[in-house]
Amino acid sequence: MSGLPLFGFFRRMLGQDQAFIRAIATITGRTPSNVRLYRLAFTHSSVVRQQGEQGRQQSNERLEFLGDAVLGTVVAEYLFRKFPYEQEGFLTEMRSRIVNRESLNALALKLGLDKLVQLDPGQGRAARSRSVNGNALEALVGAVYLDQGYKAARRFVLGRIVKPYVDVKSMTQTTANFKSKLIEWAQRNGRVLRYELSGEPRPGGVMEFSATVLLDEEAVATGMGLSKKQAEQLAAERALEVLGV
Amino acid sequence: MSGLPLFGFFRRMLGQDQAFIRAIATITGRTPSNVRLYRLAFTHSSVVRQQGEQGRQQSNERLEFLGDAVLGTVVAEYLFRKFPYEQEGFLTEMRSRIVNRESLNALALKLGLDKLVQLDPGQGRAARSRSVNGNALEALVGAVYLDQGYKAARRFVLGRIVKPYVDVKSMTQTTANFKSKLIEWAQRNGRVLRYELSGEPRPGGVMEFSATVLLDEEAVATGMGLSKKQAEQLAAERALEVLGV
Numbered sequence: 260m261s262g263l264p265l266f267g268f269f270r271r272m273l274g275q276d277q278a279f280i281r282a283i284a285t286i287t288g289r290t291p292s293n294v295r296l297y298r299l300a301f302t303h304s305s306v307v308r309q310q311g312e313q314g315r316q317q318s319n320e321r322l323e324f325l326g327d328a329v330l331g332t333v334v335a336e337y338l339f340r341k342f343p344y345e346q347e348g349f350l351t352e353m354r355s356r357i358v359n360r361e362s363l364n365a366l367a368l369k370l371g372l373d374k375l376v377q378l379d380p381g382q383g384r385a386a387r388s389r390s391v392n393g394n395a396l397e398a399l400v401g402a403v404y405l406d407q408g409y410k411a412a413r414r415f416v417l418g419r420i421v422k423p424y425v426d427v428k429s430m431t432q433t434t435a436n437f438k439s440k441l442i443e444w445a446q447r448n449g450r451v452l453r454y455e456l457s458g459e460p461r462p463g464g465v466m467e468f469s470a471t472v473l474l475d476e477e478a479v480a481t482g483m484g485l486s487k488k489q490a491e492q493l494a495a496e497r498a499l500e501v502l503g504v
Numbered sequence: 505m506s507g508l509p510l511f512g513f514f515r516r517m518l519g520q521d522q523a524f525i526r527a528i529a530t531i532t533g534r535t536p537s538n539v540r541l542y543r544l545a546f547t548h549s550s551v552v553r554q555q556g557e558q559g560r561q562q563s564n565e566r567l568e569f570l571g572d573a574v575l576g577t578v579v580a581e582y583l584f585r586k587f588p589y590e591q592e593g594f595l596t597e598m599r600s601r602i603v604n605r606e607s608l609n610a611l612a613l614k615l616g617l618d619k620l621v622q623l624d625p626g627q628g629r630a631a632r633s634r635s636v637n638g639n640a641l642e643a644l645v646g647a648v649y650l651d652q653g654y655k656a657a658r659r660f661v662l663g664r665i666v667k668p669y670v671d672v673k674s675m676t677q678t679t680a681n682f683k684s685k686l687i688e689w690a691q692r693n694g695r696v697l698r699y700e701l702s703g704e705p706r707p708g709g710v711m712e713f714s715a716t717v718l719l720d721e722e723a724v725a726t727g728m729g730l731s732k733k734q735a736e737q738l739a740a741e742r743a744l745e746v747l748g749v
Contacts, residue, residue: 320591320592321584321590321591321592321595323592324580324584324592324595324596325577325580325581325584327580328573328576328577328580328581329577329580331573331576331577332570332573332574332576332577335569335570335573335574336570336573336649336650339566339569339570345566346565346566347565347566347568347569350566350569351569404581405581409654409655409658410654413654
């Protein structure tokens with residue numbers, strides 16, 4: 260008779276696991292092999308720290324590091340093929356619009372990942388941070404990559420995230436719009452528009468550019484980015500806000 | 505008889521192509537299928553601009569964008585597996601030490617890519633830039649990825665670049681050394697050592713950290729990085745330089 264409660268315990272565990280496996284299969288389109296990886300993908304650091312065994316039990320941060328890279332590669336190839344005549348600067352900017360923190364958080368919510376994330380709500384700032392879900396999405400991509408390989412991760416990213424939820428076409432239009440909108444505004448209002456650019460090397464060998472919008476030689480707004488174009492776009496976007504256009 | 509010079513032309517073209525194909529096969533370990541991709545990987549923008557057909561003939565910049573992502577993913581997975589107990593910050597820092605501009609340039613020279621790069625030496629700064637070879641290496645990874653798939657690109661990066669030429673072990677040691685070396689120096693010289701940290705959000709949703717080394721509350725050196733640890737390491741490294749240690 261002593262076995263019965265234990266049996267119930269295992270059955271509950273198994274039931275939980277089955278529900279989790281079903282959820283992952285629905286989200287990724289494939290039944291997971293190594294379920295532990297997916298559990299890890301949804302383990303926020305607040306839960307691990309709470310248990311006070313730092314260095315032992317892991318959080319999803321390492322998987323997030325890996326998934327971020329995989330996601331970046333899949334989206335890079337997608338844009339590379341979709342825009343055969345666009346320059347590198349355009350591709351870089353488009354990718355950062357797709358995989359930036361805010362966008363990833365929104366995508367994670369669309370996939371319902373917030374219902375799977377394990378976090379300690381009592382942990383304040385870190386656990387309430389809005390990037391929790393976006394980070395879990397990256398970690399999930401990392402888990403699919405390790406569990407099923409690159410091709411499956413690519414299929415997941417394109418088939419379940421980018422194609423259903425990212426409106427690349429309208430993104431292209433917004434991209435082009437801020438700078439030309441500002442030019443139009445300056446022309447209508449008889450103002451002289453000029454950008455001041457500077458670049459600074461950053462760790463990791465990348466350059467970071469800073470663009471300042473000058474109207475009649477007066478600085479209105481500044482934007483930063485990893486390409487000149489990106490910096491100018493951001494500066495133009497902010498200038499339009501400042502001007503209330 | 506009029507066919508003979510033309511035949512000679514084709515034979516020379518074919519000879520050049522054969523030599524190029526052999527060079528690529530030696531470097532990557534696989535005979536290329538789509539040779540055009542590899543030609544593109546070695547086409548520096550100075551050659552394209554020289555021909556004045558911008559937008560038509562392409563340079564290797566788009567392939568570089570793609571290859572940079574593939575390289576980042578392969579190295580991320582390699583470090584993820586090699587250091588199962590290290591945190592995300594360590595992995596990020598190690599990766600940036602492997603794939604930074606200087607390191608890529610050195611690796612490109614070891615592979616002999618400088619002999620394949622097509623550039624216009626008359627074009628001044630851009631063509632003479634030291635990143636030409638490192639950029640070609642990234643573009644080559646992009647070409648292998650498109651031509652042979654992810655697995656082949658991964659095999660190329662690990663088997664022909666990382667494992668033969670990157671001394672990951674000694675890199676780990678250097679990583680740990682700057683901060684502890686500075687602590688030792690401060691203790692020996694009876695100085696109070698402290699780091700001042702600040703973080704700033706950057707486009708693309710990342711945070712950039714700045715660390716300043718203070719000795720007896722006097723700022724000695726500052727470092728920036730995408731993690732606190734990375735910023736502190738760089739600040740410590742620079743402080744040691746300033747102090748002549």
